[in-house]
Amino acid sequence: MSRPRPWEIDDDLWALIEPLLPVVERRPDHPGRKRLDDRKALQGILFVLATDIQWEWLPQELGFGSGMTCWRRLRDWNEAGVRHRLQEILLAKLRGAGQPDFSRAAIDASQVRALRGGPKTGPSPVDRARPGSKHHLITDARGTPLAVSLTGGNRNDVTQLMPPLKAIPAVRGRRGRPRFRPRRLYADRGYDHDRYRSKVRTLSITPVIARRGQPHGSGLDVHRWVVERGPSWLHGFRHLRTRWERRDDIHDGFLQLAVCLILYRRVRALC
Template sequence: MAKPKPWEISDELWAVIKPLIPEHQRRFRHPGRKRLDDRLALQGILFVLHTGIAWEHLPQELGYGSGMTCWRRLAEWNKAGVWQRLHETLLDRLRATDALDMSRAAVDSSHIRALKRGAQTGPSPVDRGRPGSKHHLITDAGGIPLAVILTGGNRNDVTQLLPLLHAIPKIRGKRGRPRQRPRVVVADRGYDHDKYRRMVRTLQIRPLIARRGTEHGSGLGRHRYVVEQTFGLLHAFRRLRIRWEIRADIHEAFLSLACALICWRRLASLC
């Protein structure tokens, strides 16, 4: 049996996604062309996410519709909050199976080039001032992505520490109160600022942040490596290696969808 392509949606994953997609009411008068099946449109979106191909080059012979149709569906579903709800649903399932470890969280950021500029871009200090963006990521102790934020490439990492902590959704999956805050947050020297340490403590979270000016070998690397591994998984989606989208919401949709897919893989590996 041929191995399924990574952009092909399994029946199990589709069963999770389908209830989250808003139902489209077709017009009674002048209905126009029949709407492309949602599952095929999603596979077209995933094809672009995995391969990095331009929307207009989406192969018609795959049966996923035109690139513009898939682009519109991505934007439509992002506006409806489908990708965020999908990510939250999968986090709930991971917690229900005891696969989520909120005893500790790790944060980091990664620069990407933004060739077409647009919102949430800025001169990148690591790319000779060329326009770029940053992915700011927070994971649990096992590397499961909890939240991701897009900013300009010139935004200081420490300014996104509190927004990342607040962006973690309320994770259910078990009886009792939902879990939203890790006990400890681990970060590198880019987050070294006493003001932000105090702000993190007000959330009843213990900050473990390396100090600037000290020798390497703080020992935090054995906890922080998981977020770097997750960045590797995120950027394995070729569309996320370089930002081609002028609109920030389209790139953020790809980010949320990629985080959800990483959660799904982790969940599937437990079965």
């Protein structure tokens, strides 16, 4: 069996996504041109995400429609919260199969260059102060992505410790209360600050954060390696290696969509 292309959507994934998409009724008096099928538009968005092609160069001979049409669908679906509801469904399926593992979580950030500037960009401290953005990722004990956020490249990691924690959705899938808080949180020295340790404790989470000034080799990498590989999974989608969009909501939409695709791969692997 041939391996599916990164932008192809199988029937199982589409069955999860289709009910979440907003329904747009055609006007009976001025119906206009027939609306592009949502599945084709989503495949066009995934084609851009996987190949890093520019919107205007999207190959229409593949049936995706114009790049502007796909861009508008991504914008509208972001505003409708489709990606958040899809993430909740996928996490619930994983929990029903015995995942994710909330015994601990790990957080890390990665830098990407933002060539066109825009909101949530800033002078990157690792790229000669060129405009950049950061992807902040939090995973469970097995490396399953739980939440991701976007900030400027000049934002200190420790100041972004709480937003991803609070962005973890309530994970259902089993009887009883939904889970949305890990027991322990592992982080490197970039998150070393007693004030933020206290904030983490207010969420009933035990912070396990390496301290600055200590000899190299905190031993936390035994648990943190699962999040270290996370950025490579995200940046396996070529469009996320560089931020091309001035609008932060569009880049964040791509980022959240990539997380959903990673979660779906895990769901499919368990089936």
